[in-house]
Amino acid sequence: MNPAHLALKKAPTMDNAPTLDTTEQASRKGEVLVSARGLEKSFYGRTILKHVDFEMKAGDITVIIGKSGSGKSTLLRAIAGLTDPDNGEISIGEKTVFADGARTKEWNTVKSDVGMVFQTYTLWPHMNVLENLILAPRKRLGMKAGEARDRAEAALEEVGMRHHILSRSTQLSGGERQRVAIARALMMKPKLLLCDEITSALDPPVAAEVLEVLRRLKEEDGIALALVTHDMAFASKAADRVVFFHEGEIAVNAAPAEAFDHCTNEELKRFVDAVRF
Numbered sequence: 001m002n003p004a005h006l007a008l009k010k011a012p013t014m015d016n017a018p019t020l021d022t023t024e025q026a027s028r029k030g031e032v033l034v035s036a037r038g039l040e041k042s043f044y045g046r047t048i049l050k051h052v053d054f055e056m057k058a059g060d061i062t063v064i065i066g067k068s069g070s071g072k073s074t075l076l077r078a079i080a081g082l083t084d085p086d087n088g089e090i091s092i093g094e095k096t097v098f099a100d101g102a103r104t105k106e107w108n109t110v111k112s113d114v115g116m117v118f119q120t121y122t123l124w125p126h127m128n129v130l131e132n133l134i135l136a137p138r139k140r141l142g143m144k145a146g147e148a149r150d151r152a153e154a155a156l157e158e159v160g161m162r163h164h165i166l167s168r169s170t171q172l173s174g175g176e177r178q179r180v181a182i183a184r185a186l187m188m189k190p191k192l193l194l195c196d197e198i199t200s201a202l203d204p205p206v207a208a209e210v211l212e213v214l215r216r217l218k219e220e221d222g223i224a225l226a227l228v229t230h231d232m233a234f235a236s237k238a239a240d241r242v243v244f245f246h247e248g249e250i251a252v253n254a255a256p257a258e259a260f261d262h263c264t265n266e267e268l269k270r271f272v273d274a275v276r277f
């Protein structure tokens, strides 16, 4: 996989706001950015992932649905390097990042390509938005203050939150906090973004705004998105793939029309009915 990332540029706007430039992004739509094969994971003797195969492609939104406890978060955490599977392989682009029960050396070279956003607000309450965004890049990457600030402005612009750069996270609404959390993940210029129920705590109209931000990221920046959500309207409108987890297995992996309108899987039908009503 080419190492090119989203690069910063000065946009020709009135206020000269920096934006994330997609021209240097190497990932082309359809390029396989994540490939997981035969993932298995047990906790205390209970099998949670049963030989799971999963792919994410540049410029695609993959919506992951399934009952509580079916293994959705475990899969995302395995891809993000937060949980190690017991067996199986994970590749990011062409690099094998997990094999033989352990992370490979290659993982360190691509882990900043992988961003993750969680359900609960994970911003530091005693810091303003800018400080929240630049903390990790400054500390972990030793990024210079000026570059970090430029990048923060660009990331906030992407999610429509630039005007809140100096606000304290405690002053923001739930939807605004989640948009800042997305911006924070964008600081590392990820090629893929894993979102675990990031709108579950939000009112439907606010959730729709946050999901719209994700759709723009996919369309304008070609980021590959995997999204665990119970929002079936979004899944059927915006997803390129729908993955239905049932008892640790991917029971359905299909385009939304096929998954929802021509569904032959009884478990999925039951799940969709239960979520809709």
Ligand SMILES: Nc1ncnc2c1ncn2[C@@H]1O[C@H](COP(=O)(O)OP(=O)(O)OP(=O)(O)O)[C@@H](O)[C@H]1O
Binding pocket: 043, 044, 048, 066, 067, 068, 069, 070, 071, 072, 073, 074, 075
């Ligand atoms: N670190 C852990 N230690 C022990 N058990 C775990 C751990 N992480 C997950 N589990 C168990 O694995 C199962 C699957 O969890 P997971 O979080 O992947 O489910 P999920 O599909 O995301 O569910 P939900 O919709 O409730 O978020 C659950 O029964 C959970 O209790």
Ligand SMILES: [Mg+2]
Binding pocket: 072, 073, 074, 196
């Ligand atoms: Mg979960």
